[in-house]
Structures are given as C-alpha cells and as structure tokens.
Amino acid sequence: MPSTELAGLRREAEALDAADGLAGLRDSFHLPKGKIYLDGNSLGALPKGAEGRLLATLRQEWGENLIASWNTAGWFVKPQVVGDRIGRLIGAQDGEVIALDSTSVNIFKVVCAALRLRPDRRVFVSEASNFPTDIYMLQGIRDLLGDIEIRIATADRPLATLLDGAGVVLLTHVDFRSGAFHDMAAVTAGVQAAGALMIWDLAHSAGALEVDLTGANADFAVGCGYKYLNGGPGAPAFVYCPKRHQPHVRQPLTGWLGHSDPFAFSLDYAPDGGIRAFQCGTPPILSYAALEASLDIWERTSMQAVRAKSVQLTRFFIACVDAYAPHHGLVLASPRDDRVRGSQVSWSHPEGFRIMKALISRGVVGDFRAPDILRFGFTPLYTSFDEVWRAADTLRDIMQTGDWRRFAGERDGPTT
C-alpha cells in the first residue's frame, strides 16, 4: 500500500530537517500560515527585512532627503551595487552585473549587443522549450532589423545541428517546465567553437543552483530578481557582461544613465566604458529595497549549501510521490538525475490543471503550466522537508479520493 510507504518517509523528513544547516534561515522570511509554498520559482517569499529597508527608503531617503538621496543614499549606483551582489551568486566578477529593467528588456539589449559583435552572422538560435519571452524578443528584433533567421531547436532538431553560421545563441539555462538544465560550460564551448556568442537566461537558475558564468566563459546573461532571489513582484532584473566584452559592446537602448557622463547633458551619446552602458532610464528605487533585503539573507550562506539542500529537497519529493504516482497517472516530467535537475520538480497529468486547483485549495501552492504540467518549486532558504512530505501526502489524498474532480478546468490566469 503506497500510503504506508509514504508514512515511512515522514521519519526521513524529520531526520533531514534535524540535519538541515539552512533551517535557521527560514525565520528570515514571512511565510503565510496554513500554506506550503512551493512556488518560489515563480515569486519568492517575502524577506522579513524588506519592510524595514522599504520604510527607510520611503521615509528617510525619499520623504526627508528627497532629491539629495540620488547621491547621499546611493540611488545612482544602486543598479551597480545590487548587480555586484547578484553577481557573487552566479560566478561573475564585480563590475560585470547590473540590476535593472525587466528580463525581457535586458534580452533585447544583450541580443542586439551580441549581434553587433557578429554582424555577418545574422542567425539567432534558441530552443522551443525556452520561456516564450526569450523567443518573442528574438522575433521582435528580427521584425525590427529584417534579414535575420531564427532557428529553434527541438527534440528532433538538436542545438548542435543548428549552429552553422549562427551568430547568437540564447538559451534558458533551466527549463521552466521540466527543471532540466543545460551543462553551461559544455554548451557554451560548443556554441563558441561554432563561431557564435552564447547568452544565458538565468531566470530559473540564479539563486537555485551553482552558476559559474566566469568558469563557463559565457558571453552574456540575463536573469530576474523575483523568483529564487526573492526580490518581490517585478523586482529589478539583471544583465551580465564580462569585462572582456565591455570595451567593445554597444547596446541600442542608449538612455541617459548609460552615458559616460550623464550630467554633462551633451547632445551626443557616448556609452559608459563598463557595465553601466547597459543602463538606460531612471531605476525604480523602491523596488531595489526589497531585493536588497533578500540579498542580505543570501550573504549568510553559500550557493554550495543552497544547491546541496535543493538536491535533497527535490530528490525527497520525487521519492515521496513515487510511492503512489504510477497508480494515478502522474508521470515525472523532471530528470531523475540530480546532476541535471534544477530546484523544481514537475509531474505531468492530463488533469493537471484541476489537480493543482485542488492542491491550492488545501494550501499546497505550486503552479500549472500548459498543457499538463504540475510544477513544484523548492526554495532551500525557507522550505522544510516536513513541508515536502506534507505536500506529497496532500497530493496523494487528492489523487486517491479523486477530490480534484470538484474543480473546473478553466484557466484563469496563472503566472510564470
């Protein structure tokens, strides 16, 4: 009887929690009572320190010091200061990451910058499993510039077969549906050997697993601040550009804060010689405060420790659901191999949407991705093994009782 097996795993959860070196960080987050939140891969939980930082920005910096805060509170350098703090989580050097705008806007910047470095190779390569905005942005650039070919890798047409003459390759590092991730160093090397530049979208990687952009010799990267980085809804995203490219790179969103001397108010744009060339307009200061509060927590641990717990969490969840999954049509849609699985586990089921509705109604918050993916994100900073066990047990009950049949199948707007 599968549920007996699952019951046995509860003791394992207790042992794992007792040995969890990150357990002390959980109290740094506000976690709503009565919920098991397994959607931190879509929107990270609220760091308790965010409120204090935000109120200080609001009351003192804005309210009292007003315009002077651009200098005295470091508002001008916020994108760079926060960028450097993110950079330390993804294997970048100081001065190679800047936090600003949205992931989509940043894709535009780095793809255009990369194309300019490969002007005779007007071929973009991406893959069908990317988060759609990556491909949409490539299509927008193609429609704007014309004379660009977009090749999309699929299971039948793997990346390696599409690189002939390619100029720019854009890949999501961790697949947002399955959680499978690319070997960053190997793929980058292959792409560069074919003469193209490699751009990584780290939306589901930053804060989820060990990323070494320097070691992988990546050409560019982008990512977002509101998933595993816990920066809050629509937190500033980021751009990575290594120092070796900075002297040569030009990106087309040439707003005044990317100028080498913004306050000279000269008539001709001249880009900053460093990472600030990726800045464009005025940064949304209030949105940085929450992200900074989250980074305060990140600096109390290491990505190695986070990744180690992440692997334990996802492996344990798979073990729990494995106990009954085959009896109820749940098919693992994530890799079993720890070495290529990110910090999420997905299961496919034809009634996935209704099953997720049933889970959420019982306080187990994952999300659904069309056409049939139940997606569960595991955030080592605040997820416990007991929660993993209880989520699996709730799913078991919903499947055994068929309780999901109470829920309608209409989509009402889930999120990334």
Added chain:
Amino acid sequence: MPSTELAGLRREAEALDAADGLAGLRDSFHLPKGKIYLDGNSLGALPKGAEGRLLATLRQEWGENLIASWNTAGWFVKPQVVGDRIGRLIGAQDGEVIALDSTSVNIFKVVCAALRLRPDRRVFVSEASNFPTDIYMLQGIRDLLGDIEIRIATADRPLATLLDGAGVVLLTHVDFRSGAFHDMAAVTAGVQAAGALMIWDLAHSAGALEVDLTGANADFAVGCGYKYLNGGPGAPAFVYCPKRHQPHVRQPLTGWLGHSDPFAFSLDYAPDGGIRAFQCGTPPILSYAALEASLDIWERTSMQAVRAKSVQLTRFFIACVDAYAPHHGLVLASPRDDRVRGSQVSWSHPEGFRIMKALISRGVVGDFRAPDILRFGFTPLYTSFDEVWRAADTLRDIMQTGDWRRFAGERDGPTT
C-alpha cells in the same frame, strides 16, 4: 531699496495663501521640516498615503497571498489601471495610456512604432533643448537600424524648416531648462501637415499643466511618474498611443506580457490589439503602490485648478526675484508670458552652481543645470506662496551678502 519692495510682497503672499483653493492638499504630503522644496519637477514629494499602500502590497499581497496576487490583487492589470488614471490628467481616453518601464525605454518603443508607420521617411527630427535622453534614444535607434537621418532643431534652424521628408518628430513639451512650452496642438498640426508623426515627451508636463493629447491629435506620447506626478524615485513611466493607431502599431520590445494571450505560451509572438501591446516584461509592482497613492490626491482636484495655481506661483516668484535680480546679475531664463511658461522658473547666473549650493545649505532646494541655470520647480499640490516668498528672500540675502562665495564650484552629481 529692493528688499523693501520684497517685504511688501510678503503681504501679497499671505493673501494668495488665504485664497488658495488647493491649500488643503498640502497636508497629503510629507514635507521635511526646515526645507522649502522647489525641486518637485525633478522628484515629487512623498504622498502620506504611499506608506499604507506600500505596506498593504508588501504584507498582504506579497507576504500573505504571494503568487495569487497577480490575479486577486490585480497585479496583472496594474499597468493599465494606473495608465488610465494618468491618462485622465493628460487628455487621453481610457485604454490609451499604460504605465510601465522608464521614459527612455518607452521612447524606444514609440519611436520604433512610429517609424514603422512611416517606413519611407527615415528622418527623425528633434531639438537641441530636449532632455538629452530623447536625443540619445534616437541616436541608439539610428545606430541600430542604420540609414536614418537625425535633424536637430536649434534657434538658428527652427523645427518648421526641418520637416521636409521627416517621418518622426520627438519633442519635449516643456523645456527642462527654461520651462517654456510648445503649443502642442499647433506644432502637432504642422508636423502632421508635413507628413510626419508627432511624439510628445511629457516629462515636465504631466501633472504640471493642462495637456490635451486628444484635442491636439498627438500620435504618441511618453512621460514619467516621479516628477510632478509624485510617484517616487524611478516610478513607472508611461506610454500614450491613441486608439486610431492601436490596430496598426507594432513596437519591437515584444515581451510576453504584450502578447495577446501570454499564458498560451505559444512560440509565436502576437501583439495584444490594444494599449497592452506596449507592455514587455513583468512590471515592478512595489513601485506602482506609491504612484497610486499620489494619484489618489490628484483625483481630489482638477488640472485646471492646478494650472491656475501654478501660474500664480511662478508669476509671484518672478515678481519677488525681479525686485533685486538686476542688481546681482540674475537673468530670467524662463518666459515672462504666463501662457508659454510651465511650472518652473529658471534664472541664469555665471555662478549659478555655487548660488544653488548656498540656497540648499539654507534649506531652499532647487537644482542646477549646466552651464548656468538655477532651476526652481513649483508644485501646486504642496507649495505655498509663503514658501515662494521665503525662497526669494533667501536668494536675496545670499546675493546681497555674497555668501555663495563660501561654496566650491565643483559638480558632485545633480539630477534630472
């Protein structure tokens, strides 16, 4: 003796304050003690309601409801809802304004969209007195697309002489240095008669004077939320696109939230048929909360009332400084004619930078714009006539005593 004349104006300030129909709104803002803040044209003051809205967003929407808030708290429609509220201040119809990204990024969108509507007229026209980011963005587009001519109007080469074959004209409505503003309807008509499309940058107009985009038949507009709109540092900016253009328009920042059905996760971008086509990435939700608190205040008055007081404030400041300006080399750099002066007054002086430092040291906060402009912004929602008088009297004392000579002349990073 000029200072005697200025003393007489103090009684006029009292009378003007007594008759001020907007005086009751001043208490809706946090204003730092000991300061006279005349820089709301660069960063608006903090609305007292911002803290409550922000804490509700932080604690309840993010902290408690987490990912569900994209639907339940209306995060998805925030750019449109806030856009409509801004639209009512600038003569737009509902569904024609969306609040998002920065002004610079929005310029990129609308200029590219306009060019696509005039594909055979690859000539941009702007003017030298624009805020530089406008021209920088045009240069970035030219460098990206190639084969585009940029013509810059100056005093010697007026706009009307540059329109032959022009496709897109981008003008800042209110000059950021002098505060002089264009006749929006007349300029738009002239530009359109020449076959070009007219884009207005409303950075120093929205919330400062009566703008009627519909009446002027403008083609596009952009603007920012952090100046007269008081939305906080780096508040969401906005795009205006009239309904007549919406079915035909394409902009190149084709992120997933501009897609007609973002959650279908299809591989091909298809733009929303309305104003949402100007959306790109995930909006910075925390930054909207403060802007919404400010819009709550705007909805307690009318732009007519705001403009009427604005004219009184600037006229009164000019009258006060006129009493002694000629004796100290201060030259009015703003129009005397109320009908073409925005909500700021600028004076030029070769030692303007040091004079502004002296003013700020005494709590009178204006700003300096190279090479020699002392700039004072007047925000009718929270500026009193007594403050105007005291600012002028402080400037008088600094000029009469030569106290500004105590301050060094080095720039240390002023702001827009």
